[in-house]
Amino acid sequence: GIQVEQSPPDLILQEGANSTLRCNFSDSVNNLQWFHQNPWGQLINLFYIPSGTKQNGRLSATTVATERYSLLYISSSQTTDSGVYFCAVALPNTGNQFYFGTGTSLTVIP
Amino acid sequence: DAGVTQSPTHLIKTRGQQVTLRCSPKSGHDTVSWYQQALGQGPQFIFQYYEEEERQRGNFPDRFSGHQFPNYSSELNVNALLLGDSALYLCASSFWTGGYTFGSGTRLTVV
Numbered sequence: 001g002i003q004v005e006q007s008p009p010d011l012i013l014q015e016g017a018n019s020t021l022r023c024n025f026s027d028s029v030n031n032l033q034w035f036h037q038n039p040w041g042q043l044i045n046l047f048y049i050p051s052g053t054k055q056n057g058r059l060s061a062t063t064v065a066t067e068r069y070s071l072l073y074i075s076s077s078q079t080t081d082s083g084v085y086f087c088a089v090a091l092p093n094t095g096n097q098f099y100f101g102t103g104t105s106l107t108v109i110p
Numbered sequence: 111d112a113g114v115t116q117s118p119t120h121l122i123k124t125r126g127q128q129v130t131l132r133c134s135p136k137s138g139h140d141t142v143s144w145y146q147q148a149l150g151q152g153p154q155f156i157f158q159y160y161e162e163e164e165r166q167r168g169n170f171p172d173r174f175s176g177h178q179f180p181n182y183s184s185e186l187n188v189n190a191l192l193l194g195d196s197a198l199y200l201c202a203s204s205f206w207t208g209g210y211t212f213g214s215g216t217r218l219t220v221v
Contacts, residue, residue, distance in 0.1 A: 004152075033210065041198050043153075043212035086152055096208055097143070097166045100152030 002027045006087055006101035013077050013108050021072040021104045023087030031090035032063055033098070034072050038083050046072070046085075077108045114203050114213035122219045123191050131186040131216045135203030139211070141165075142184040144176060145200040147215070153200055159184055160206050188218075196220045 003026040013019055025032075034046040047054050047061040049070065054061055058077075063070040074081055084105050088098040115134040123129050135142055141160045145153035155168035159178035178184045182203075188195055198215045 031208065035212075041147075041200075041215045041217070043200065043202075045210060045212075048208075088152075094166060096141075096204060096210065097155050097158060097168070098145075098153075098210070099155070100145075102150075102152050 002029070002089060002091060002099050004087060004089055004099050004101040006085075006104050008104060009102065010105045011107070013106065015077060015079060015108055015110050017077050017108075018073070018075045019077060019106070021074070021085055021087075021106075023070040023072070023101055025068050025070075025087075025089050025099075027068075027091060029065070029089040030092045031096060031098075032070055033088050034061055034070070035086045035088060036081075036083050037086060037103070043086070074106075077106075079108045079110055082106055082108050114201055114211050116199075116201050116213040116216050118216060119214070120217045120219075122221060125191055125193060125220055127191050128187065128189045129191060129218060131188075131199050131201075131218070133184045133186070133201030133203070133213060135182050135184070135201075136211045139203035139205060139209070140182050141204045141206050142178055142182065143202045143204070143210075144184070144186045145202065146170070147198040147200060149197070156186070191220045193220050 005024045035043045051065040060073045084103040088100045143158040144156040147153040158166040162178045200215045201213045
C-alpha cells in the first residue's frame with residue numbers, strides 16, 4: 001500500500017510561534033486531508049487539499065501533487081492548537097479508503 | 111444537526127469475548143467507514159459500508175465484521191478478542207463521493 005510519512009514526529013512551540021508540518025506520500029492520490037486530533041480522540045477535518053493552497057484563519061496548507069508532498073502551516077500558535085496532526089491520503093478508485101501518516105504531536109506552551 | 115455518534119465511549123472486555131460497537135452517521139451521509147487506532151499510531155482502515163454492503167476492506171482478519179442498516183447506521187463486531195485489539199475505534203461517515211466526518215470513537219480495552 002501507499003506510504004505516508006509525516007515530519008517532525010514531535011514539536012514543542014512557544015505560544016505565538018509559527019510552524020510547518022510536512023507530509024510525504026509515495027503514490028499519486030486523488031484525496032488528501034489534514035486532520036487535528038484533540039486529546040479526547042476527536043478527529044477534526046482541517047483541509048481537503050489534493051492539490052493547491054488553501055487558508056483558514058491561522059492555518060494554511062499547500063499540496064504539490066506532482067512532487068507528492070503537502071505542508072501544513074500554523075501561524076501565531078495557541079495552546080488550543082496542541083494535539084496530533086494527521087495527514088491522510090486516498091488512492092483513485094478506492095472509495096475514499098484513507099491511509100494515515102503516523103502524525104505530528106504538537107505541544108504549544110504558554 | 112448531529113454529527114457522527116458512536117457508542118459506547120469506553121468498553122472493557124476479556125480476551126476471547128466478542129464486542130459490538132455502534133455508529134450513527136451524520137445526517138444525510140450514506141457511507142460509513144471504520145478505523146482502528148492503536149496508541150501512538152495513525153488510524154488504520156478496517157472496512158467501509160455503502161448501500162448495506164461492504165465495499166472496501168483493509169488488512170484485517172475475518173474476526174472483524176460489520177453491518178450497515180437501512181437507516182445508514184452501522185455496527186462493528188469483533189470476535190475472539192485479543193489483547194492487541196485494544197485501541198480507539200473510529201467511525202467516519204460521508205457521502206459515497208466524499209466529505210468525511212469522524213466520530214469521537216470507542217476506546218476498547220481487552221484484558
